[in-house]
């Protein structure tokens with residue numbers, strides 16, 4: 171069985187989870203679920219990034235110990251996963267012993283190899299971003315962009331990792347491995363960045379300035395900070411298993427260069443460890459046209475949204491609307507358009523009609539198909555095409571297009587119902603019409619079963635609900651479930667199922683109340 175290891179970025183715990191975090195988890199979950207359905211042995215890791223200055227500061231502000239602070243906020247991220255039906259196999263916290271011990275061992279190993287050295291560092295330091303800045307980060311008027319907060323010049327002794335020694339190796343590696351970064355155009359951005367010489371990476375902070383971190387094994391007066399600690403989570407969580415190297419590290423575009431595309435491959439290479447097979451870089455969500463920002467208050471709280479419209483509706487919107495890699499906009503208006511037209515109208519109505527008509531014309535028991543005339547042949551043919559295309563699109567991470575195809579099929583089932591008009595056939599005493607009626611009920615139910623099966627990775631609960639409403643228990647091999655057949659013959663359908671109720675008017679989530 172092919173093994174497949176996929177990770178999300180680990181989230182900073184200095185704030186509550188927002189839509190960006192939710193999206194990354196849902197996207198990764200859809201990939202993980204899809205691979206499981208395709209028969210892979212999947213390991214899906216997510217987690218939280220708990221060390222650093224900001225956490226130390228936030229805890230201090232609340233007058234509690236950092237550990238208590240991270241315990242509380244981490245729980246919110248765990249709850250988010252549970253609530254959004256994320257099928258992660260593991261959840262890592264960087265304060266866990268299993269992680270710290272791996273970070274320390276690798277640091278020691280690199281130090282022993284001479285890859286880490288001590289030197290004086292003078293530079294402009296942004297506390298908010300926890301990084302030293304460079305001249306090129308200044309605005310044309312010489313000031314620092316607002317995102318850096320307060321910037322001060324400091325000099326201190328620190329440890330450095332010999333990043334620059336590996337620049338040529340990395341360029342060569344990226345040239346040879348064109349698919350290391352997905353989408354491909356992002357790999358070009360990395361190569362662009364590597365046209366300029368890179369600096370060695372400062373990997374430590376003196377403990378008196380930052381105590382909330384992993385002490386360096388070769389100098390306890392320092393802790394390691396940010397990227398060395400954070401990146402190694404992908405490896406530390408599975409060390410000793412056969413899952414490494416990861417198939418995908420899923421991340422947002424802001425942490426590709428230099429963290430994931432430069433530091434990460436070089437760290438692994440220098441430590442003699444295999445590199446992940448690919449980095450999957452997604453775009454960013456804006457909210458109603460503007461950047462998500464706590465200060466303007468337009469941060470969508472994903473759980474509120476899921477509570478109001480259902481988890482599956484939120485999952486559907488996120489995956490349908492965003493072409494993986496590009497940016498997208500989230501607003502209640504856009505959400506409601508999708509919710510009403512795709513989910514309530516096309517899918518919800520189809521389910522209602524299938525159940526109603528089976529109850530009305532066949533006493534609730536799905537009949538067998540008896541004829542295959544033009545309308546049936548059309549639906550069959552469209553199904554074959556839809557399934558083949560959708561699977562291929564999912565393999566290529568084009569989930570938004572796969573959903574588009576699936577909903578074209580769902581609309582076509584509704585059109586088939588109009589064409590066959592079972593309510594008219596039900597009035598005819600002609601045996602040929604009665605055979606057509608039974609066939610149409612069988613065709614509607616079977617097509618609905620297939621469409622619902624194709625939605626499983628994105629809307630797992632919806633698929634289950636539809637299967638249950640059709641009185642059907644699926645087999646264990648998903649691909650077999652995608653074959654048109656007579657599995658539903660004799661299944662007893664439920665009286666009704668309301669999947670996506672019409673939202674109450676004026677239902678605006680908190681984030682968009684101005």
Ligand code: MSP
Pocket residue numbers: 178179180181182189190191193194219400401402403420421422423424425453454455456462
């Ligand atoms: N802790 C680091 C990552 C370390 S990975 C070894 C971090 N954390 S974060 O909480 O700021 O971001 C976590 C993930 O959420 C990142 O991949 C980031 O791109 C993603 N998003 C944050 N805001 C986002 C949007 N507005 N839209 C989509 N994703 C966004 O960076």
